[in-house]
Amino acid sequence: xxxxxxxxxxxxxxxxxxxxxxxxxxxxxxxxxxxxxxxxxxxxxxxxxxxxxxxxxxxxxxxxxxxxxxxxxxxxxxxxxxxxxxxxxxxxxxxxxxxxxxxxxxxxxxxxxxxxxxxxxxxxxxxxxxxxxxxxxxxxxxxxxxxxxxxxxxxxxxxxxxxxxxxxxxxxxxxxxxxxxxxxxxxxxxxxxxxxxxxxxxxxxxxxxxxxxxxxxxxxxxxxxxxxxxxxxxxxxxxxxxxxxxxxxxxxxxxxxxxxxxxxxxxxxxxxxxxxxxxxxxxxxxxxxxxxxxxxxxxxxxxxxxxxxxxxxxxxxxxxxxxxxxxxxxxxxxxxxxxxxxxxxxxxxxxxxxxxxxxxxx
Amino acid sequence: xxxxxxxxxxxxxxxxxxxxxxxxxxxxxxxxxxxxxxxxxxxxxxxxxxxxxxxxxxxxxxxxxxxxxxxxxxxxxxxxxxxxxxxxxx
Ligand code: SF4
Numbered sequence: 001x002x003x004x005x006x007x008x009x010x011x012x013x014x015x016x017x018x019x020x021x022x023x024x025x026x027x028x029x030x031x032x033x034x035x036x037x038x039x040x041x042x043x044x045x046x047x048x049x050x051x052x053x054x055x056x057x058x059x060x061x062x063x064x065x066x067x068x069x070x071x072x073x074x075x076x077x078x079x080x081x082x083x084x085x086x087x088x089x090x091x092x093x094x095x096x097x098x099x100x101x102x103x104x105x106x107x108x109x110x111x112x113x114x115x116x117x118x119x120x121x122x123x124x125x126x127x128x129x130x131x132x133x134x135x136x137x138x139x140x141x142x143x144x145x146x147x148x149x150x151x152x153x154x155x156x157x158x159x160x161x162x163x164x165x166x167x168x169x170x171x172x173x174x175x176x177x178x179x180x181x182x183x184x185x186x187x188x189x190x191x192x193x194x195x196x197x198x199x200x201x202x203x204x205x206x207x208x209x210x211x212x213x214x215x216x217x218x219x220x221x222x223x224x225x226x227x228x229x230x231x232x233x234x235x236x237x238x239x240x241x242x243x244x245x246x247x248x249x250x251x252x253x254x255x256x257x258x259x260x261x262x263x264x265x266x267x268x269x270x271x272x273x274x275x276x277x278x279x280x281x282x283x284x285x286x287x288x289x290x291x292x293x294x295x296x297x298x299x300x301x302x303x304x305x306x307x308x309x310x311x312x313x314x315x316x317x318x319x320x321x322x323x324x325x326x327x328x329x330x331x332x333x334x335x336x337x338x339x340x341x342x343x344x345x346x347x348x349x350x351x352x353x354x355x356x357x358x359x360x361x362x
Numbered sequence: 363x364x365x366x367x368x369x370x371x372x373x374x375x376x377x378x379x380x381x382x383x384x385x386x387x388x389x390x391x392x393x394x395x396x397x398x399x400x401x402x403x404x405x406x407x408x409x410x411x412x413x414x415x416x417x418x419x420x421x422x423x424x425x426x427x428x429x430x431x432x433x434x435x436x437x438x439x440x441x442x443x444x445x446x447x448x449x450x451x452x
Contacts, residue, residue, distance in 0.1 A: 117418025146417040149401040197422045250414055250422055258404040
């Protein structure tokens with residue numbers, strides 16, 4: 001089965017854009033919540049295909065970008081300790097904190113390793129029994145279950161030299177905060193595909209019922225995204241917001257219940273700070289007491305020192321959707337993917353990186 | 363951070379009764395093979411099913427037939443379009 005080609009066929013795409021042109025009569029503001037959507041939208045030039053009345057705004061869906069710089073400083077400080085081995089997903093390594101990035105720490109001798117899975121970090125801990133192997137635990141609902149399963153596996157195998165640095169976040173609380181922001185005036189949400197695999201499409205019901213926001217769960221191929229935008233535009237124009245699932249080949253209404261159970265076994269909600277958005281109630285996760293020994297901030301008594309944004313960086317406003325990358329005076333000159341100043345330029349899912357890479361200035 | 367493309371299961375290892383040895387699927391796309399943990403899926407896939415994978419774990423499992431049906435649906439929507447939004451309302 002040619003699974004992917006079918007979703008990229010150009011005749012489907014042009015059918016869909018034509019449809020969208022004829023359909024759009026009033027202004028519709030749509031926030032895409034997921035960094036992978038942002039990337040796909042830019043890569044396939046979807047913004048250019050949209051009628052003028054349909055506006056796409058990028059939201060806080062890049063987990064690296066929303067991690068406050070104080071937390072990144074703590075990662076870098078931890079990396080400098082001789083007994084510690086750091087493991088992380090690749091996109092965190094170049095993000096500058098107030099001072100250095102993990103990459104710079106590595107150049108200065110720190111043991112920093114990029115892993116594909118948190119299980120790779122656990123395996124490294126088994127290989128290095130005299131070191132403390134720490135996994136920088138950043139990510140949303142899709143990533144958290146993989147980390148939870150890894151913690152359970154560490155407990156099962158009794159690996160005591162493995163810890164995580166918990167910095168995981170959950171999606172519904174910031175969504176609620178953002179749609180209530182009068183500056184933003186969002187009509188609809190392009191709901192994340194993979195977060196929804198875990199949470200289920202029904203998890204957006206409150207946005208429809210309590211806040212009158214159109215919600216459509218979307219896949220990642222151009223046809224997926226265009227179909228979902230059409231569905232959103234229709235809902236908004238007909239003023240009948242609903243939860244619609246345009247990614248039903250993968251996402252179910254109830255989501256992955258087993259994965260959520262595993263997360264709840266290991267983690268509990270905690271207030272958490274988001275870059276740009278500030279502290280949001282119950283929007284982060286911390287390890288339950290029973291698994292507290294796997295929390296490096298408890299084991300080594302690490303304090304997070306609040307710190308300011310990198311100088312001149314507008315990432316905070318970009319993550320809120322109220323600024324666009326070209327609004328930033330250092331976009332493309334002092335801040336580029338080769339020498340990033342803010343996190344939005346580092347991660348491949350970051351809004352500034354996507355604008356820069358695909359030059360879509362529409 | 364998400365791999366949007368489902369990968370096809372070509373082999374299942376391990377035994378569901380053995381808690382200490384969780385089941386692993388070997389998946390393949392375009393000649394690339396990977397071993398994927400099955401801790402998080404509520405159904406153990408069959409050979410030929412598709413898995414959505416994230417950070418070394420399967421987070422969802424779609425049977426081959428269902429994947430085909432959805433594909434067909436998408437094709438129809440793109441061609442016909444009239445029912446686009448109603449089709450999947452939940
Ligand atoms: S261009 Fe660079 S400095 Fe400006 S907002 Fe984006 S990441 Fe921050």
